[in-house]
Amino acid sequence: MNQIPVTVLTGYLGAGKTTLLNRILTEQHGKKYAVVVNEFGEIGIDNDLVVNADEEVFEMNNGCICCTVRGDLIRILGGLMKRQGSFDGILIETTGLADPAPVAQTFFVDEEVRRRTLLDSIVTVVDARHVVQRLGDSHEALEQIAFADVVLLNKTDLVSAEELTQVEKRIRSINATAIIHHTQRCKVDLDAVLGRRSFDLERILAIEPNFLLEDDHQHDDAVKSVCLLTDRPLDGARLMGWLQRLLAERGQDFLRTKGILSIAGQDKQFVVQAVHMLMEGNFTRPWGPNEKRESRLVFIGRNTDEAELRRQFDTCIA
Amino acid sequence: MSFSTEQGTTSLLDRIGTRQTLHAYVVGLAFLEGGFLAAALGDGQVALIGSESADAARFVSAHSGACLSLAVDLGGDRVLTGGDDGRLVSTDIAGTASTIKAISGRWVEPVAVSVASGLRAAAFGKTVRLFTRDGSEVGAFDHPNTVGGLAFDPKGRRLATAHYGGASLWWAKADGQQPKRLAWSGSHLSLAWSPDGEYIVTAMQENELHGWRVADGADMRMPGYPSKVRSMTWLPRGRYLATSGAEPVVCWPFHGKSGPIGKAPLDLGWGFEGVVTVVAAHPRHDVVAAGYEDGAAILVQIDRDHPVLVKPPGEGAVTALAWSADGQHLALGTESGFVGRVRLSDWRAPT
Numbered sequence: 001m002n003q004i005p006v007t008v009l010t011g012y013l014g015a016g017k018t019t020l021l022n023r024i025l026t027e028q029h030g031k032k033y034a035v036v037v038n039e040f041g042e043i044g045i046d047n048d049l050v051v052n053a054d055e056e057v058f059e060m061n062n063g064c065i066c067c068t069v070r071g072d073l074i075r076i077l078g079g080l081m082k083r084q085g086s087f088d089g090i091l092i093e094t095t096g097l098a099d100p101a102p103v104a105q106t107f108f109v110d111e112e113v114r115r116r117t118l119l120d121s122i123v124t125v126v127d128a129r130h131v132v133q134r135l136g137d138s139h140e141a142l143e144q145i146a147f148a149d150v151v152l153l154n155k156t157d158l159v160s161a162e163e164l165t166q167v168e169k170r171i172r173s174i175n176a177t178a179i180i181h182h183t184q185r186c187k188v189d190l191d192a193v194l195g196r197r198s199f200d201l202e203r204i205l206a207i208e209p210n211f212l213l214e215d216d217h218q219h220d221d222a223v224k225s226v227c228l229l230t231d232r233p234l235d236g237a238r239l240m241g242w243l244q245r246l247l248a249e250r251g252q253d254f255l256r257t258k259g260i261l262s263i264a265g266q267d268k269q270f271v272v273q274a275v276h277m278l279m280e281g282n283f284t285r286p287w288g289p290n291e292k293r294e295s296r297l298v299f300i301g302r303n304t305d306e307a308e309l310r311r312q313f314d315t316c317i318a
Numbered sequence: 319m320s321f322s323t324e325q326g327t328t329s330l331l332d333r334i335g336t337r338q339t340l341h342a343y344v345v346g347l348a349f350l351e352g353g354f355l356a357a358a359l360g361d362g363q364v365a366l367i368g369s370e371s372a373d374a375a376r377f378v379s380a381h382s383g384a385c386l387s388l389a390v391d392l393g394g395d396r397v398l399t400g401g402d403d404g405r406l407v408s409t410d411i412a413g414t415a416s417t418i419k420a421i422s423g424r425w426v427e428p429v430a431v432s433v434a435s436g437l438r439a440a441a442f443g444k445t446v447r448l449f450t451r452d453g454s455e456v457g458a459f460d461h462p463n464t465v466g467g468l469a470f471d472p473k474g475r476r477l478a479t480a481h482y483g484g485a486s487l488w489w490a491k492a493d494g495q496q497p498k499r500l501a502w503s504g505s506h507l508s509l510a511w512s513p514d515g516e517y518i519v520t521a522m523q524e525n526e527l528h529g530w531r532v533a534d535g536a537d538m539r540m541p542g543y544p545s546k547v548r549s550m551t552w553l554p555r556g557r558y559l560a561t562s563g564a565e566p567v568v569c570w571p572f573h574g575k576s577g578p579i580g581k582a583p584l585d586l587g588w589g590f591e592g593v594v595t596v597v598a599a600h601p602r603h604d605v606v607a608a609g610y611e612d613g614a615a616i617l618v619q620i621d622r623d624h625p626v627l628v629k630p631p632g633e634g635a636v637t638a639l640a641w642s643a644d645g646q647h648l649a650l651g652t653e654s655g656f657v658g659r660v661r662l663s664d665w666r667a668p669t
Contacts, residue, residue, distance in 0.1 A: 051402070051425075052423040052424075054443070054444075054464070056463055056464060056482065058482050058504075058505045058523070059503070059504075060504070060523070060524065061503050061504035061505075061522070061523075061524050069523075071463070071464070071482060071505050071523070072464060074523070075425075075427070075464065075466070076425075079384060079386055079402055079425065079427075080384075081343075081653075082343045082345055082360035082384040082385075082386070083343070083360050083361070083383065083384045083402075084343065084360070084653075086361075110523075111545055111546065112545075112546065
């Protein structure tokens with residue numbers, strides 16, 4: 001069975017999420033989307049594929065304290081599978097005040113959801129003018145940026161070029177791996193938002209590992225990205241042991257972990273991704289003949305001690 | 319009826335069955351009066367199929383989205399369906415669909431019917447609504463979370479609901495009451511009430527069942543499944559509860575004083591690959607029909623080793639199974655819209 005791609009749309013109140021959603025639903029792009037909206041949304045589309053959801057966040061009874069899932073989504077995605085063939089993808093809008101973790105974790109935890117859907121990307125709409133203030137007063141705004149695969153930096157017409165640069169830097173320091181698009185009224189080529197397969201993480205290879213060193217560290221957000229890089233092959237068993245221990249102990253602080261890694265004695269790339277404590281790792285495609293076999297590992301989290309993480313990472317070098 | 323030692327390559331469906339393609343996900347199946355088979359479909363239609371093998375399906379538009387659930391409605395000549403269009407609909411064998419209640423924006427998922435008390439219940443999101451035979455609403459029971467499963471007790475006087483955090487017991491009809499809460503942390507997705515009324519069992523998000531003895535609320539954990547249990551069925555007289563969710567058909571013993579407490583389940587039907595997706599107990603014998611994710615279906619019997627092949631793999635996962643009230647007809651449906659039926663009275667066990 002084909003896995004149906006799912007795009008999660010987050011963003012603080014007033015950032016422009018509904019504008020983007022309405023654009024996706026009304027523009028001619030030859031695709032049909034089932035849309036899961038929250039009850040407080042203002043979507044103006046009458047469509048039998050629009051589903052209202054209460055955000056029912058459930059704790060999993062599996063001994064993992066931070067493991068929460070969206071129970072309503074599990075049910076809704078299961079129901080939508082009964083209408084297979086009538087749509088090409090699923091969009092999930094979250095409320096402005098939602099923490100994205102339970103949504104993302106749903107795609108790790110529930111076997112049926114995993115088998116039938118593919119989390120394509122988490123898209124976060126950010127209001128360029130107000131985001132700095134939001135980051136100061138809202139824990140959710142920070143989490144939404146931290147979880148994003150794609151950030152739409154919206155309302156760029158309302159800020160100066162210099163302000164925009166500062167805002168982008170700040171987003172970058174929180175989330176080093178997201179692709180950032182500048183938009184006005186969410187005007188963006190929809191191919192930049194939909195069908196991204198962002199979760200395959202290939203673009204981590206393109207991250208400039210030293211960009212954080214260039215950062216002036218003016219803004220000390222609670223959530224930061226730490227990027228680790230080595231061109232020496234890693235010991236697979238030691239690496240997994242370390243990551244499992246680290247995330248078991250510190251998973252609440254680590255929002256997302258993503259890596260493409262070169263394991264000694266293996267021809268294929270090893271890709272890891274985690275949401276809090278939930279981690280999965282797979283060998284994916286072979287390294288190309290002219291590709292530099294570098295390992296890149298990115299942690300997006302709170303209280304991340306970069307030097308200590310680097311030291312521990314280095315002990316995994318084969 | 320005998321299910322002796324036969325496990326040949328020819329399925330019952332090939333030898334004594336009929337098949338049809340309905341072109342939409344089969345959500346539920348039920349036999350009705352006059353030998354009609356009703357199928358609730360993922361495209362919102364209810365298909366009515368006559369008892370003769372040449373009979374073509376007649377399609378009735380019951381819902382504008384997908385049907386989510388099906389139960390035989392009062393009278394036995396109609397089915398009750400819930401849909402993602404917020405409607406609870408009753409469709410009779412003449413092809414008339416009547417809406418009992420519609421609430422826009424709410425999904426109607428679990429439905430239940432009690433012949434004993436003449437009541438029908440359906441969950442509209444977090445609220446379970448109760449209707450009499452003529453469609454009057456006689457109760458609305460609110461829950462803190464969406465109701466995943468519901469069932470009447472054998473007399474139809476009480477109603478049990480499954481939701482996040484446990485189950486609730488309501489008196490059918492009496493409005494304005496506080497339910498009796500049976501608490502167990504985790505998300506409870508569906509519910510079954512034993513035919514003797516003594517036990518309630520829920521299937522959980524955490525790949526396990528949870529049971530309560532109704533008399534004293536004693537808890538029973540039934541863990542160990544490799545995947546979620548999507549289907550539960552009581553064998554005659556409630557001696558066993560057969561379930562999907564594993565490679566064998568897992569049957570928990572409920573006879574004896576303490577039910578399954580301290581007992582291991584029976585594993586039936588080993589040897590078939592893949593996970594059982596749906597189960598349906600024969601109405602009279604200790605026989606269970608089981609469908610698999612690869613499209614295969616078998617019959618297994620308690621205390622017998624060899625299953626009988628009903629249908630070989632193919633046509634997508636089996637999503638629905640139903641027996642006729644006399645146990646002589648079995649129907650199965652798959653996610654790709656395949657429907658097969660077997661008339662077991664035509665079948666003689668090989669000698």
